Amino acid sequence: MDLSTVPASSLSYGKAVDAYKKAAATAATVTAYAVLARGMARELLPDELRDAARWAASFLLRGAAGARAFVIRRYEDDGRGDNALFKDARAYLATKVDPHAMPRLCLSRRRRRRGNDDDDGYGGACGGHADNGGGGGQVLSMEVGDSMDDVFEGAEGHYKEAASLELTFDAEHTDMVLGRYIPFITANVEEARRRERTLQIFSSDNGGSWHGSSYLHPATFDTLAMEPVRKRSVVADLDRFLKRKEYYRRIGKAWKRGYLLYGPPGTGKSSLVAAMTNYLRFNLYDLDLSNVNSNSTLQWLLTSMPDKSILVVEDIDCCFSARSRGGLDKSGVVQKADERTSDAPAPPNKDHLTGDGMTLSGLLNFVDGLWSTSGEERIIIFTTNYKDRLDPALLRPGRMDMHVYMGYCGWEAFKTLAENYFLVDDHPLFPEMQKLLAEVEVTPAEVSEMLLRSEDVDVALQGLTEFLREKKQGKQTGEAGQA
Numbered sequence: 001m002d003l004s005t006v007p008a009s010s011l012s013y014g015k016a017v018d019a020y021k022k023a024a025a026t027a028a029t030v031t032a033y034a035v036l037a038r039g040m041a042r043e044l045l046p047d048e049l050r051d052a053a054r055w056a057a058s059f060l061l062r063g064a065a066g067a068r069a070f071v072i073r074r075y076e077d078d079g080r081g082d083n084a085l086f087k088d089a090r091a092y093l094a095t096k097v098d099p100h101a102m103p104r105l106c107l108s109r110r111r112r113r114r115g116n117d118d119d120d121g122y123g124g125a126c127g128g129h130a131d132n133g134g135g136g137g138q139v140l141s142m143e144v145g146d147s148m149d150d151v152f153e154g155a156e157g158h159y160k161e162a163a164s165l166e167l168t169f170d171a172e173h174t175d176m177v178l179g180r181y182i183p184f185i186t187a188n189v190e191e192a193r194r195r196e197r198t199l200q201i202f203s204s205d206n207g208g209s210w211h212g213s214s215y216l217h218p219a220t221f222d223t224l225a226m227e228p229v230r231k232r233s234v235v236a237d238l239d240r241f242l243k244r245k246e247y248y249r250r251i252g253k254a255w256k257r258g259y260l261l262y263g264p265p266g267t268g269k270s271s272l273v274a275a276m277t278n279y280l281r282f283n284l285y286d287l288d289l290s291n292v293n294s295n296s297t298l299q300w301l302l303t304s305m306p307d308k309s310i311l312v313v314e315d316i317d318c319c320f321s322a323r324s325r326g327g328l329d330k331s332g333v334v335q336k337a338d339e340r341t342s343d344a345p346a347p348p349n350k351d352h353l354t355g356d357g358m359t360l361s362g363l364l365n366f367v368d369g370l371w372s373t374s375g376e377e378r379i380i381i382f383t384t385n386y387k388d389r390l391d392p393a394l395l396r397p398g399r400m401d402m403h404v405y406m407g408y409c410g411w412e413a414f415k416t417l418a419e420n421y422f423l424v425d426d427h428p429l430f431p432e433m434q435k436l437l438a439e440v441e442v443t444p445a446e447v448s449e450m451l452l453r454s455e456d457v458d459v460a461l462q463g464l465t466e467f468l469r470e471k472k473q474g475k476q477t478g479e480a481g482q483a
């Protein structure tokens, strides 16, 4: 044969075949044959054939070791409801789809829906939930009749989709599949759903109803100017909370967590609420207590909140000002704080009214009692500018799990703002600014406002530096006047 007429690719293919023939003749053990077979397949078979060979080999091996098939039906046994695990498994598999490896793909586009409903159409008809590659809510998933592999803790599982989803693992992995793999899938899908969720903010009206609208607040923990250690501890606390469903169940406590955010006006308490909302992807329920006229209205509002939601009561000290800062006149009528002649805080009384009949103790009881058991995975946030004016009942250990101080703008917080506004992490004015920030009390809101004044970083930082110098000057003048 004239080798010059044979294409180069055929030449190397022929050589490879010869080499494998020789090696096979000398291979002495089963292992050696296996290694050789793998190498031959890699070099000699086209991609599609190789995939088929791999699938057939793994199928045979599974058969040899004793396979265990787990059938995940589309509907519950009584045929009346969807099987949540079926949806979860399909959504999970959608995240694993490699469009280049599957012969057929189910393609759909996700319709974004609002709200907390976990069952909100991830993957549309195909049940997948990942925007796996195409963007624009495009979802790829396994088509009925096709199959996919997955590897978990080194063990290989095989899915086949028909009317049900059939998952096959080596029988020896049965406990691992039931104990860890299936919970892993559920957790994985829940986390993806959480991240994908579009958010709503609900406000209470005085008729005792919630009214929702889209929540598009852009604040995140990245944009939040805050002491890094404090910020990390809030994020870690939220992470811990999310993971602790079983823990809360075991210790017999409702799966809820309370945060009290306190600090001067303009230090970012509302921004932190927004960052927490965006981080958790829970809907936000903004309770305006001045609209709540009775405990029964409050009860209705709170118990109608779904799981995975955040209740926020801003300026909680003002809500109960009639009690905390007001007092009873001789006739027993509540005197509003602004009607009082003295500034001295009145003795706190947790039974006092904020409206016609809503009490602080009512609120706290619902939060600790009825409300806490009427749902799961809920966050309650109170904010205040005046922690010292709060009723001790609110501050009692165990009531608000975490107290977070939002303070004046320090150097680290300023660096976050400078990076957010101008993408700079250094500037000739920084050393002076660092010194000034340690000497004066300026809120992140004031700093943000100064930074917004110009798009030119030099101009904006110069303006802020002058502002800080003036503050320092004013402080020194004030101190001198007092001396």
Ligand SMILES: Nc1ncnc2c1ncn2[C@@H]1O[C@H](COP(=O)(O)OP(=O)(O)OP(=O)(O)O)[C@@H](O)[C@H]1O
Binding pocket: 223, 224, 225, 226, 263, 264, 265, 266, 267, 268, 269, 270, 271, 272, 385, 406, 443, 444, 445, 446, 448
């Ligand atoms: N810590 C911060 N990080 C980033 N931006 C902040 C921060 N604090 C304030 N700001 C900016 O100032 C604005 C007002 O801040 P925010 O409403 O969050 O403060 P607050 O403490 O809730 O104030 P108040 O007590 O008056 O309600 C925000 O929209 C944001 O632009």
